[in-house]
Amino acid sequence: MLTFANLTKTYAGGGAAALSQVDLAVQAGEIAAIVGGSGCGKTTLLRLTAGLDQASSGFIEIDGDRVTAPHPAIGIVFQEPRLLPWLTVRDNVAFGLGDQPRAARRQRADEALERVGLAGYGDRWPRELSGGQQQRVAIARALAPRPKALLLDEPFSALDAFTRASLHDHLLALWEESRPTVVIVTHDVEEAVTLGDRIIVMQPRPGRIYEEIPVDLPRPRDRMSPNFDAAKRRVLKALDNSLNPQHPPGQTAPAGGALWW
Amino acid sequence: MTVQASTARAVADMESVAPQDADGRARVARALAGRIGGVWLVGVILPVLLAAGWELAVAGGFANGRLMPPPSQIWGELVRLAATGELWTHLLTTLWRVLAGFAIGAIAGTLAGLLTGASGLARQALDPTIQALRAIPSIAWVPLFILWLGIFEASKVALIAVGVFFPVYLGVMGAIGSIDRKLVEVGRVFRLGRLQMATRVLLPAVLPEWVISLRSGLGLGFMFVVAAEFMGASEGLGYLLVDGQQLGKPAQILAAIITFAILGKLCDQALVLATRPLLAWRDTVRARL
Known part of the structure; x- marks a missing residue:
């Protein structure tokens, strides 16, 4: 379980807090999708969870273990693939397996590549891969050390719609295998509803949680179904309200009402 | 219709x-x-x-070619020098000096560049001094080096090392400063220690610029070996130059110059070939450097 308690982050130089008193618990194996307008602190939240930045106050725990620095049980996929260009695809995937013997590293990396559908690409250079393939390698790299929690920071935003949809399927298939806790930040509402068990809508200045919307649709989700559409509308409505100061948090109409507004 | x-x-x-x-x-x-x-x-x-x-x-008798000998004479001089073995003695002496000076200067420059590039404190403490030393024309060190190290090999190698040091130092320091923060974060996420971060992320990232700085350092090494050998040497291609001037043998001077050109080009090519496997991953237009 990933727990955020009273989490606040103020960057040097002042201004509104990037993140203010965020309380959230993401259950083990849950997929939480975080959406929100720009400056709502969603990327800050992920960076704190990855241990790349320090919280100003409050804390983050993974299964009761405080996160103050990059944690072995937490993996992250960034907005860009961030592959190391001087390593082959296989060595990139094996980058986080430094503590293991060479043969085991290689085997784990090849397994991870196979799971993202890139078996046989191990000896290529990253530059020889397309953007979608590179992002799959980045996912394989994050999953290779078998983290308990996987963070994704707008991982598919630079890709075209078809590639994105196929990566959603890939990601869900991977998640099915080991059921890690997943926190995905996105600005794409459809992506959030496709993936998330729960959608966390955040609000800017200061960054805080505006509303949590559970999505109880069975997987695989049909993007054409009325229920999918209703969930999407509900998230959009919450997003709209979150950017409009006249609506304080938690005042969105309850689920039943929002379905037909 | x-x-x-x-x-x-x-x-x-x-x-x-x-x-x-x-x-x-x-x-x-x-x-x-x-x-x-x-x-x-x-x-x-x-x-x-x-x-x-x-x-x-x-x-055809339109020019006498005494001060600017025709190619046939230069070639003849090269053949003569090669046949007597003089050419190889001088060439190997010069090559040894350049390589020794290059090795010392390149290693020192790389280490100093890594230090000041990776540590803000080291940069503040050391870089101003190094930059001030860089402003001194390196040839100006010659009298001092001769006083300190004598007129034989040590002072020559030291001068070449000084010449090689600065481009390598600047190249490595600048390259570290321009490493993509995003790649460093990947290293942090996987909890690399300082040493691992240096060997697995920082060093590979600066490799291309390091090779370029080594090449310009090598070029300067050849420049300074001539200066060093002008200062008093009994062997070396630079000595052939001085000797040719003093005894009025322009063919010998030109033969030495041509040997320098070929030697420099071959050394540069060897450096490029030796480092090419390290740079196969690059995604650039001029992948051949």
Whole structure:
């Protein structure tokens, strides 16, 4: 379980807090999708969870273990693939397996590549891969050390719609295998509803949680179904309200009402 | 009607032929340019013409060629020096000096560049001093080096090392400063320690710029070996130059200059070949460096 308690982050130089008193618990194996307008602190939240930045106050725990620095049980996929260009695809995937013997590293990396559908690409250079393939390698790299929690920071935003949809399927298939806790930040509402068990809508200045919307649709989700559409509308409505100061948090109409507004 | 039709067809034919024709011409022009540009021989035309012209001018009595000997004489001098073994002695002496100085300067420059590049404190403490030393023309060190290290090999190697140090130092320090923060974060996420971060992220990231700085350092090494050998040497290609000047043997000077050119080019090529496997991953237009 990933727990955020009273989490606040103020960057040097002042201004509104990037993140203010965020309380959230993401259950083990849950997929939480975080959406929100720009400056709502969603990327800050992920960076704190990855241990790349320090919280100003409050804390983050993974299964009761405080996160103050990059944690072995937490993996992250960034907005860009961030592959190391001087390593082959296989060595990139094996980058986080430094503590293991060479043969085991290689085997784990090849397994991870196979799971993202890139078996046989191990000896290529990253530059020889397309953007979608590179992002799959980045996912394989994050999953290779078998983290308990996987963070994704707008991982598919630079890709075209078809590639994105196929990566959603890939990601869900991977998640099915080991059921890690997943926190995905996105600005794409459809992506959030496709993936998330729960959608966390955040609000800017200061960054805080505006509303949590559970999505109880069975997987695989049909993007054409009325229920999918209703969930999407509900998230959009919450997003709209979150950017409009006249609506304080938690005042969105309850689920039943929002379905037909 | 039929006339109009046939005219129209003729016009259509011309229109369809003309672009094909232009296309064909462009293709021929491209192929021609490609063939000429692709063959390095095109760069040889000018020097060969000049050399042949001078050879003919001297042979025909239009110039006496005493101070500027014709190519045949220079070649003869090279052959003579090679036959007596002098050429190889001088060449190996010079090569040894350059390589020793290059090794010392490159290692010191790389380490100092890594230190000041990776640590803000080290940069604040050391970089101003190093930059001040860099502002001194390196030849100005010669009298001091000779006092300190004597007139034999040590002072020459030291001068070359100083010349090589600065471009390597600047290259490595600058390269570290421009490493992508995003890649460093990948290292942090996987909890690399300082040493691992240096060997697995920082060093590979600076490799391309390091190689470039080594190449310019090597070039400067050859420049400074001549300066060092001017200062008093009994062996080396630089000595051949001075000797040729003092005894009035321009053919020997030119033979030494040509040997320098070939030696420098071969060393540079060897450096490029030795480092090429390290840089196979790059995604750049000029992947061949």
